[in-house]
Amino acid sequence: MLLRTFLACACLVSTSSAVAQPTLVTNIHVVDVELGKVSDDLSLVVENGIILRIVDREVTLDPQQFNVIDGKGAYVLPGLIDAHTHHFDIVPYEAYLRYGVTTVIGLGNRTGSENFVEFRALVEKGERLGPRIYTADKLMPWSDGSPIAEEAKEYVRSLRQNGFDLVKISERIAPETFDLVVAEARKAHLPVFGHIPRDIPLERSMEGLDVVAHAEEFYFALGQGPVDDDLQQFDGALPDFDAIPTAIALMKANDVALIPNLSYGFATLRFWDDEAAALSVPEARFWPEIALGAWQQMNSARRDQVEKRMLRERIKNFYSHELTRQASAAGILIVTGTDAPDRQMIPGISIHSEIRELVKAGLDNREAIAAATLAGGELIAKYVDPTARLGRIAPGYEADLVLLTENPLEDVRNLRAISAIMTDGTLYSREELDQLQLAAKARIDAEYADQ
Helix, strand or coil, X not given: CCCCCCCCCCCCCCCHHHCXXXXXXXXXXXXXXXXXXXXXXXXXXXXXXXXXXXXXXXCCCCHHHCEEXXXXXXXXXXXXXXXXXXXXXXXXXXHHHHCCEEEEEECXXXXXXXXXXXXXXXXXXXXXXXXXXXXXXXXXXXXXCCCCCHHHHHHXXXXXXCCCCEEEECCCCCHHHHHXXXXXXXXXXXXXXXXXXXXXXXXXXHHHCCEXXXXXXXXXXXXXXXXXXXXXXXXXCCCCHHHXXXXXXXXXXXXXXXXXXXXXXXXXXXHHHCHHHHCCCHHHHHCCHHHXXXXXXXXXXXXXXXXXXXXXXXXXXXXXXXXXXXXXXXXXXXXXXXXXXXXXXXXXXXXHHHHHHHHHXXXXXXXXXXXXXXXXXXXXHHHHCCCCCCCCCCCCCECCEEEECCCCCCCHHHHHCEEEEEECCEEEEHHHHHHHHHHHHHHHHHHCXXX
């Protein structure tokens, strides 16, 4: 296999436009996520990071005209999309690529996301290796429930100018501020992602939101689930499952997409059950010490009311899975997102957990994989970037690909059988990705050695 290796240092330059010849990836099985079938013995022609052609076995091409890569019988599907992440400097972004995630959407954090925009610029220039990035700014200063008018309007107006792609809404936003933000976002052609506001009727929330960032939001907003401050009085009461169709009807009427984020609850219960086992997975050798320590400290089992908290998680998870199942059956756009690297969500690995949780919720293998590819690309093109061509293997689409040794349509756990990934037209073997992540770990460990 002909691989272009850029391993001189942790700061990595790799631009497919530097290659004079187009790339021909041969001997592959192409996974059609939309139809749920595999087409055998195909080749892909890639140039300047874009898929130009899909070539079947009947077509003969002159190998001298291409940079030829033997796919060695790999199953090829579009790069995975994590539509709910957060940015922290302690995260080695090579990890997303190592697990097949070639695009992420950042939903802000409390300290600011300006450095995420700067990091994106480095990736786009080829000075750092990482996924394609879209992002919101930090959580809004008026997300604590205070009704602030002009400041909120000016904040939304400034987002495009400062390089941000979307608005993130908190559940604590005041009703009048919510209305102002949504109105300004519509004027600026910015999508509104986020939580369901607690003090606003669900009908009004669904009219304003484009994307709900957690299925669990309906547990709190519609199912009257207890928030943290109410856990002491929680007796295990079940939410009203019969109200779920109401939520789905409102989502459908307002064309609202859903990022279920089911893996977050699964990880919370797993970390409570055995924190040491959760942090002792083989992949831990790739993670900076400060990141491992942060996940340990953020373990929900270390917070108060832990028994009632875990009871709520179990009930909330069941409710969220059922809502996701019904939403998918109703045709709601379902897209994978994981909250990585918040709490127990390890970047890259978490997307595989999310896909498995979607299967547990009742989606079939094709639907779960589509949520991480086809639907993610549709969401980005529809709400975030109308010029984006992601989530499909088709002419004109980005050459962001995952090469697997096993067929994922037979078992979604086969998505972990990654032999290589392609991002922006550049192919990296699993071994190269391992070395890149180890180099990133060393860089971050050195940077935070005294903390």
